[in-house]
Amino acid sequence: MPVYKIALLFSLTGLVACSTQNWYSGAQSAQTAHCMKQPQAEYDDCMQQSGKSYNEYEKDQEELIREAAPAEQ
DSSP, X not given: OOHHHHHHHHHHHHHHHOOHXXXXXXXXXXXXXXHHTSOHHHHHXXXXXXXXXXXXXXXXXXXXXXXXXXXXX
């Protein structure tokens, strides 16, 4: 098997292994790093916004989807 096919296989396997929760965790880490650059007056609010757990985030997303869905009659 050529080397590029092996590399492609490993790349695809890595992409499949990344879950939504891992993506959320990465975004949360980036937000925390952003908060650390903020003035002290804005730091606490920023950290509070970035401190939401993945489960809380997921529940909020599900609620938004239900609210956006047209009411069944």
